[in-house]
Amino acid sequence: MVAASAPKPPQFSLEKAIRKNILALAPYRCARDDYSEGILLDANENALGHALPKESKQQQNGHAVDTSFDDLDLNRYPSPTHFDIKQRLCELRNVPSPHNFFLGVGSDECIDLLFRITCIPGKDRVLVCPPTYGMYGVCAQVNDVEVVKVNLDVEGGAFRPKVDEINRTLSEAAQSANPIKLLFLCSPGNPTGTLIPLDDIRAILSNPDYEGLVVVDEAYIDFAGADKSAVRLLIEEGWSNLVIMQTLSKGFGLAAIRLGIAISSPEIIQVLNNIKAPYNISTPTASLALRALSPTGLSLFRQNIQTLLDNRTYLRDELLKLPAIINILGAPDANFLMAQVGDKDGKPDNKRAHDAYLHLAETDKVVVRFRGNEYGCEACLRVTVGTKEECDEVVKKLGEFLQ
Numbered sequence: 051m052v053a054a055s056a057p058k059p060p061q062f063s064l065e066k067a068i069r070k071n072i073l074a075l076a077p078y079r080c081a082r083d084d085y086s087e088g089i090l091l092d093a094n095e096n097a098l099g100h101a102l103p104k105e106s107k108q109q110q111n112g113h114a115v116d117t118s119f120d121d122l123d124l125n126r127y128p129s130p131t132h133f134d135i136k137q138r139l140c141e142l143r144n145v146p147s148p149h150n151f152f153l154g155v156g157s158d159e160c161i162d163l164l165f166r167i168t169c170i171p172g173k174d175r176v177l178v179c180p181p182t183y184g185m186y187g188v189c190a191q192v193n194d195v196e197v198v199k200v201n202l203d204v205e206g207g208a209f210r211p212k213v214d215e216i217n218r219t220l221s222e223a224a225q226s227a228n229p230i231k232l233l234f235l236c237s238p239g240n241p242t243g244t245l246i247p248l249d250d251i252r253a254i255l256s257n258p259d260y261e262g263l264v265v266v267d268e269a270y271i272d273f274a275g276a277d278k279s280a281v282r283l284l285i286e287e288g289w290s291n292l293v294i295m296q297t298l299s300k301g302f303g304l305a306a307i308r309l310g311i312a313i314s315s316p317e318i319i320q321v322l323n324n325i326k327a328p329y330n331i332s333t334p335t336a337s338l339a340l341r342a343l344s345p346t347g348l349s350l351f352r353q354n355i356q357t358l359l360d361n362r363t364y365l366r367d368e369l370l371k372l373p374a375i376i377n378i379l380g381a382p383d384a385n386f387l388m389a390q391v392g393d394k395d396g397k398p399d400n401k402r403a404h405d406a407y408l409h410l411a412e413t414d415k416v417v418v419r420f421r422g423n424e425y426g427c428e429a430c431l432r433v434t435v436g437t438k439e440e441c442d443e444v445v446k447k448l449g450e451f452l453q
């Protein structure tokens with residue numbers, strides 16, 4: 051019988067997956083880690099408090115709103131751990147322990163830290179599956195890490211990972227002087243909008259030669275329907291090489307507060323915590339996140355998700371009524387749609403799509419994203435699902451231009 055603590059897959063170990071200098075790091079410690087009550091003269095904070103104007107009572111809908119945030123102890127450094135937020139995330143995501151969570155300044159910080167813990171600059175490599183989120187490539191370049199690309203299977207807008215090719219590439223790289231140490235799967239994908247089947251992820255996690263991390267970026271998971279998350283591969287199946295990223299930027303509508311989440315084994319989370327800046331999550335961010343994760347916040351969140359799902363169906367139907375929109379590529383699993391623009395013969399027309407993008411932005415002040423230069427996304431505009439009025443407006447303006 052396999053011991054409960056045996057890694058899964060068996061060849062995986064922190065020593066092989068994480069850079070030596072990172073594993074050897076003694077993390078920054080401060081007196082507040084041990085003592086946080088009494089007269090606090092340990093951290094060179096400002097004893098008089100913040101200098102925000104006190105008369106900041108504002109009127110909102112006829113009510114006075116106190117914007118001085120006096121209850122937040124803004125003159126004090128924030129919690130380095132934010133266990134209260136992690137505790138609420140445990141309930142929301144069915145994860146047993148706060149030690150399975152890392153909090154970053156957006157998922158973008160999590161992505162960068164994942165590079166820094168795994169990839170030796172100029173030596174190790176990362177695998178991505180285009181078309182995909184651009185920050186993986188940007189972070190790779192910043193960290194001097196070569197990108198290996200295995201395109202998604204885009205046939206018929208399937209946008210599915212080519213699992214055999216990925217596994218072959220990982221196995222070959224494992225024999226080379228430049229191993230792949232990190233792999234990003236975006237599910238639901240950006241810009242594909244398409245969920246990756248858990249079986250595909252499992253087939254990559256179980257590659258017997260791969261000694262690096264598999265990262266599943268679930269920024270859009272709240273729009274994919276209940277229970278689609280890869281969290282169950284981590285918690286129920288116990289894959290040690292899996293990191294899942296989520297964020298409050300999308301489903302929770304809190305892009306401005308910058309709160310990204312990594313979910314993994316406590317060992318990998320500890321490594322991320324060791325290298326982060328000590329107080330990366332600010333107190334105002336933490337306070338707003340706690341409100342969003344309160345019972346009232348969660349019911350509003352669920353209501354908003356449902357509205358956006360309804361609007362997504364509406365937008366899809368309306369876009370497809372336009373003769374020049376020849377297809378919606380990918381599955382509708384996120385809060386955007388990829389509308390493919392055609393010519394008069396019904397063939398994808400990249401120039402027309404780009405012209406429409408420019409015209410909408412410059413003349414109509416409706417900004418969508420041109421994705422026609424991405425692999426498998428010829429002539430595509432990525433349209434975020436907005437309010438019903440915004441959906442109507444983008445369809446109207448697109449229809450007028452493409453007529």
Ligand SMILES: Cc1ncc(COP(=O)(O)O)c(C=O)c1O
Nearest residue numbers: 156157158183240269297299310
């Ligand atoms: C796939 C994907 N991951 C991560 C992010 C960034 O998330 P955050 O706002 O948490 O940095 C985005 C933002 O568009 C995204 O599309």
